[in-house]
Amino acid sequence: MPIICIRNLKKSFDKKEILKGVNLFIEKGEILGLVGRSGVGKSVLIRILIGFFKQDSGDIEISAESKDPIGYSMQENAIYEYLNVDQNLNYFSKINKIPRNIRKERIAYLLKDLNLEEYKKVLVKNLSGGTKKRVDLACALLNKPEILILDEPLLGLDPELINDILKIILNANQNGTTIIISSHQIEELSNICSRIVLLKNGLLYNIKKDQLKQVYK
Amino acid sequence: MVSESLAILKRNISSLINSKLSFIIIFIGPIFLMLIVGVALQNNELRNIRVGIYTQNPEDLKTDEFMSGFVNKIGDTAQESSLETCKNRVINSEYHACVEIKKSEEYNPIDNPSIISQGSIDTPSYQVISYVDFSKTKTVWGIINRIQKVVDLQSQEMMGGKVKEATIKMDYFIDKIQTEKNRISEVKSQIGLIKNYLGDMESDVGNIKSQTTTAIGEINGINNKINSVMALVASIPEATNQLNGIRTDLNNVLQKLNYIEQLTGTTGRLLTNLRSIKSRIEEINTDLSTTESALENIINEWNNLKNTDLSSISKPVTHETQSILGGSTLKSSSLKEIDYLFPSLLMFFIIFISLVFPTTLIIKERASKAHIRNITSKTNGTKFVVINFISGFMVIFLQIILIMLISKFFLNINILDNITSTIILSIISIITLGLIGVMIGYAFNNYEGAVMASISLSIILLIFLPVITPTETLPAQFSQIFQSAPSVILSDKIRMSVLAGTGYSFSISEAISIIITIILTIILTIMFYNKNKRKEI
Numbered sequence: 244m245p246i247i248c249i250r251n252l253k254k255s256f257d258k259k260e261i262l263k264g265v266n267l268f269i270e271k272g273e274i275l276g277l278v279g280r281s282g283v284g285k286s287v288l289i290r291i292l293i294g295f296f297k298q299d300s301g302d303i304e305i306s307a308e309s310k311d312p313i314g315y316s317m318q319e320n321a322i323y324e325y326l327n328v329d330q331n332l333n334y335f336s337k338i339n340k341i342p343r344n345i346r347k348e349r350i351a352y353l354l355k356d357l358n359l360e361e362y363k364k365v366l367v368k369n370l371s372g373g374t375k376k377r378v379d380l381a382c383a384l385l386n387k388p389e390i391l392i393l394d395e396p397l398l399g400l401d402p403e404l405i406n407d408i409l410k411i412i413l414n415a416n417q418n419g420t421t422i423i424i425s426s427h428q429i430e431e432l433s434n435i436c437s438r439i440v441l442l443k444n445g446l447l448y449n450i451k452k453d454q455l456k457q458v459y460k
Numbered sequence: 461m462v463s464e465s466l467a468i469l470k471r472n473i474s475s476l477i478n479s480k481l482s483f484i485i486i487f488i489g490p491i492f493l494m495l496i497v498g499v500a501l502q503n504n505e506l507r508n509i510r511v512g513i514y515t516q517n518p519e520d521l522k523t524d525e526f527m528s529g530f531v532n533k534i535g536d537t538a539q540e541s542s543l544e545t546c547k548n549r550v551i552n553s554e555y556h557a558c559v560e561i562k563k564s565e566e567y568n569p570i571d572n573p574s575i576i577s578q579g580s581i582d583t584p585s586y587q588v589i590s591y592v593d594f595s596k597t598k599t600v601w602g603i604i605n606r607i608q609k610v611v612d613l614q615s616q617e618m619m620g621g622k623v624k625e626a627t628i629k630m631d632y633f634i635d636k637i638q639t640e641k642n643r644i645s646e647v648k649s650q651i652g653l654i655k656n657y658l659g660d661m662e663s664d665v666g667n668i669k670s671q672t673t674t675a676i677g678e679i680n681g682i683n684n685k686i687n688s689v690m691a692l693v694a695s696i697p698e699a700t701n702q703l704n705g706i707r708t709d710l711n712n713v714l715q716k717l718n719y720i721e722q723l724t725g726t727t728g729r730l731l732t733n734l735r736s737i738k739s740r741i742e743e744i745n746t747d748l749s750t751t752e753s754a755l756e757n758i759i760n761e762w763n764n765l766k767n768t769d770l771s772s773i774s775k776p777v778t779h780e781t782q783s784i785l786g787g788s789t790l791k792s793s794s795l796k797e798i799d800y801l802f803p804s805l806l807m808f809f810i811i812f813i814s815l816v817f818p819t820t821l822i823i824k825e826r827a828s829k830a831h832i833r834n835i836t837s838k839t840n841g842t843k844f845v846v847i848n849f850i851s852g853f854m855v856i857f858l859q860i861i862l863i864m865l866i867s868k869f870f871l872n873i874n875i876l877d878n879i880t881s882t883i884i885l886s887i888i889s890i891i892t893l894g895l896i897g898v899m900i901g902y903a904f905n906n907y908e909g910a911v912m913a914s915i916s917l918s919i920i921l922l923i924f925l926p927v928i929t930p931t932e933t934l935p936a937q938f939s940q941i942f943q944s945a946p947s948v949i950l951s952d953k954i955r956m957s958v959l960a961g962t963g964y965s966f967s968i969s970e971a972i973s974i975i976i977t978i979i980l981t982i983i984l985t986i987m988f989y990n991k992n993k994r995k996e997i
Contacts, residue, residue, distance in 0.1 A: 294836045295994060311838065319829045331830075338837040382833065 244306055246271040246390060246421050247292075247354060252301035254287055261287050263445030265301070269423065271389075274416055276436035277425040278450075278458055283442045285425045286318065289394045292423070307389045311339065314388030314420075319397035320379035324368035328359055328378050331367060335382045353381040373404035380411055391415055392425045397431060409435055429455040484909075492739055496920065506602040506932045506940065510536045512546040512555040526614055526777065527561055533610045534559070547591050550784045551960045553952050556596075556932070557602045558784065562587040586618075586777040591784045595800040595959050599930040615777040622776055636758055640751045647747050652738045657733040664730055668720075675716040682709045695985050773918060784960070803875045803955035804927035809863060810856070810886060810954075811925070811947055812918045814893035815900070818852035819914035822901025826992075835993055845989055849898045856890050878961040885957055885964050889950040892974055893921075895981040902988040905995050921947040944973045 245268040252265040261284040269275050279285050290296040292303065293315045305312060322331045332353065336346045354360045357377045362370060367378060376396065383391060393412065397405045405428070413435060416422050426432050432439060433452045441448045441458055450458070511534050513521060520527045521539055531537050538555070540546035564585045590607045592600050689702045744903035823832060825848060834844055864882075867873040875882065898912055904910035923929055924942045931939045931948065942948050949970045956962040966974070 256901075295832055297994075315836075317829070317832060321830045321833045323828065323830045335833055335837070338834065338839040340838045428623075 245269055246306055246312075247423075248302070248304040248306075249292075250302045250304075252288070253299045254284070254291060254293065255299055256287075259320065260445055262291075262301075265442075265445070265447050267440065267447055269390075269421060271344070271421055272416070273438060274412070274421060274422040274424065274436045276432040276439035277423060277440035277442060278427070278439060279428070279460070281427075284443055284445065286394055288442065289315070289317075289392055289423070289425060292392055294354065303401070305390070308389075309389060311386045312389040313392060313406065314327075314383035314386060315392040316376070316379045316383040318398055320367075320375045320440065322367055322379050325366060327362075327364050327366050328354070328370075328381075329363045331378060332381060336385045336428070339386055341386060349385060349387070353384055356414070357381050358407075373400055373407065374377065376400065376404070376408060377411070380408070380434055384415065388420060390421045390423065393422065393426075395426055397426055397428045398423065398442065404429060429447055429459070440453065462631065493745045505859060506606065506930070507934075507936070508536065508932055509534075509556050509603060509606055510538070510554070511607070512540045512549050512558040513561065514538050514540045514543045514546045514558065515561045515563070517563075520561075524563065526618060528561075528563065529614050529617070530559075530588075533613060534607065546714045547784050550591060551591055551962055552803055552958055553593075554670055556592075556599065557607060558591040559607060559874070560589040560591070561978070564769050582669060588777060590778045592781060593959075595803065595955050596930065597800060597804075597927060599926070600929075602932075608779055611777050611779040618776040629934070633758055633762065637689060638752060640754050640758075643751050647744050650744050650747075654737050654740050657737055661730050661733055670830075671716065671719055675713065678709065678713055678716060680891055682706065682713060736835065770921060798871060799873055799959065801927075802867060802871075804877070804925065804951065805959040806860070806863065806867075806886070806958070807889070807925060807927075807947075807951040807954055808922055808951075809895055810860065810889045811921050813859060813892050814852075814995040815854050815897040815914045815918040815921070816911070817856060818849060818894050818897030819901040819910050821852050821900055822848055823907050824902065826905075827907055832996075841989060841993060842986070845898065845985060848901075849894060852897065853890055853894050856894065857887065860886050860890070868887050873958075875958060878957050881957045881962070881964045882954060885950060885954045888964075888974065889947075889954065892946045892950065892977055892981075895985065899981050899985040900986060902985055902992055919984070921945070924948065925951050927951070944969065946977045 247267070247269040249265055249267040250261050252267075253260065254262040257430060265288060277285055287296060291298050293313055323334070326334065329350070332350045333346070336350065341349065343454070354363055356379060359374070359381060360375055362374055362378075367375060370378065380396070383393075389414070396408055396412070400408065409431060412422055412424065424432065424436065433455060437453075439450055439455065441450045477628055504841070513534075518539060518541065521531055525712060540549070540558070543558070543560055546555070546560070549555045550558045564587065588607070588611050590604060592603055594600050596603075685702065685706050689706065692702055705908060825834075825844075835841070860883075864875050868875050870875060896917070900910055900914045900917070904913060924931075924934075924945070924947075926948060931943045934942060949966070953962075953964065953966070957964065
């Protein structure tokens with residue numbers, strides 16, 4: 244049974260229809276690549292999935308075990324620049340109501356797992372782009388999400404940092420997390436995704452990995 | 461070169477036009493601000509001045525010419541039965557001033573009922589004391605001027621009465637002097653008569669003297685003849701002749717004695733004349749005594765008139781101004797300029813920071829990239845609104861406390877005397893205005909628009925604070941609106957709490973105004989929050 248079922252999803256902004264009836268079924272443990280030209284509505288679809296936007300019509304059905312199954316990381320890091328790493332993680336775990344006994348342990352684990360321990364007390368604004376992205380990913384992983392949605396997680400990173408981020412993504416996937424990743428980095432996507440879908444003219448199409456280069460021609 | 465410059469210019473203008481709210485705030489905002497301020501400040505004359513009047517005898521306000529005239533000319537007045545109540549109503553901003561009128565009856569130089577019955581106005585003097593609130597720095601001088609003008613007008617009218625009275629009293633003195641002058645003329649004529657009587661008496665006495673001398677001579681002749689008779693008795697023939705001679709002489713003596721008898725009648729006239737003289741002299745004496753007493757009276761009255769305070773004629777009404785806080789409250793007379801100004805400065809700060817800080821806090825939060833995690837978190841959105849407001853409130857409250865401490869210990873302002881009330885009123889102000897700041901933060905979807913809106917609103921509220929623009933100077937409609945504005949109400953309350961030690965009680969209308977503002981702001985905030993929470997800035 245798919246962990247996410249999206250049926251006939253529609254969304255318009257200022258009378259312009261961005262999503263014209265998207266249908267998508269994602270199996271548990273999948274790494275789904277979401278591609279498409281800039282402005283086609285990938286971020287809109289992701290924002291609907293994470294609950295930031297509401298769809299105009301259509302259904303989204305999530306079959307998860309936990310009540311808070313989704314973690315996400317946006318193109319721009321959704322963390323507070325004037326808080327340090329620890330403060331950010333604590334704040335987001337608290338507003339997501341992660342129980343106190345789990346919170347401390349989880350933060351310690353993520354700090355270690357994402358190599359953030361040495362930056363624990365550093366203000367985010369003073370961190371490099373790659374470290375900020377790791378902090379953002381740590382925030383996304385705070386609730387041990389069953390589904391991790393990543394919008395352009397590799398944008399602006401150098402190859403070494405891209406590898407670091409990919410390792411984190413793959414590690415999460417190995418732990419059973421379903422991944423939805425939107426990116427223009429077609430090579431990296433080809434390497435890690437089990438399936439790729441193309442968003443074009445408000446509709447989703449399954450494409451093969453070797454068709455990826457055609458998308459940007 | 462030119463094309464790049466034009467491109468930059470075009471970019472700036474396009475960016476501005478494309479951001480509709482910024483465009484409205486930047487272009488329409490200042491015009492609106494100018495219009496509202498222009499219309500409101502077109503006239504700085506004080507309107508709707510309400511004055512409480514206190515006098516010891518309330519009936520005087522209706523019957524006394526000066527007092528009734530004063531009440532009519534001053535405008536909107538209310539009679540007060542106690543001076544303290546009257547002053548407290550100024551403290552509570554119900555009146556702009558409390559006027560105490562003291563009537564003095566001391567000036568009464570001539571106690572002459574005939575003068576009074578002639579319609580002479582023996583006008584009393586008046587002392588007008590205006591109790592005003594000096595912390596209303598913009599209106600206080602206008603209010604004092606208004607009262608002074610009425611006092612001057614009334615004083616001028618009374619001065620006419622006083623001068624008339626003085627003229628009547630001068631005429632009275634002249635009449636009296638004229639009477640005494642006539643009396644002196646009468647004395648003069650009496651003295652003329654006495655002179656005539658004395659002339660007659662002088663001639664009568666001369667006649668008596670000459671007749672008596674003659675009689676004495678003749679009697680001596682008789683005596684000689686008798687002696688001769690005595691000698692001739694012996695030769696009798698010749699004695700007959702001698703006796704005939706004696707008879708003739710005796711006839712002569714008889715004639716003389718008759719004349720003396722007549723003169724005796726003249727002596728009677730002399731006596732009558734003397735009696736007349738005595739009587740005239742007595743009359744003269746009486747007249748002179750009357751004149752002396754009259755002159756003494758005139759001198760005394762003149763001295764009285766001379767001793768009369770001339771200023772009571774030239775200025776029958778004196779006017780002095782006293783602070784409403786003098787001795788009646790916690791505050792002593794040692795209030796300084798900064799004491800009067802401080803509460804307004806405190807309110808300036810509260811208005812500005814309570815509007816701008818929460819707006820900035822909210823809009824920064826909403827513009828933050830991390831905001832998306834707040835929206836999608838498990839925490840209820842209302843909690844974010846409430847906690848954001850509380851955060852703003854705490855920061856502002858701490859600032860207020862800091863300002864109060866600095867004011868007390870560095871500027872020596874007596875803020876601590878009524879600190880509880882002042883703090884409670886400050887809290888109500890921060891809550892009321894802070895909520896508006898939060899509402900603006902959620903109403904706008906761009907940073908500059910929100911910040912400009914809150915700054916503009918704070919400027920409007922600051923401009924229309926009584927210390928800058930008294931509501932009394934505003935057109936009627938504006939005056940009504942701003943009088944019931946929470947910022948104006950709270951500003952007044954804080955001012956009087958700091959200066960007069962008043963409490964934090966509100967009238968029903970004031971409480972309704974503040975509560976409605978708070979409820980309306982909360983409703984709008986929730987509305988804007990729900991409408992805009994998913995809009996990215």
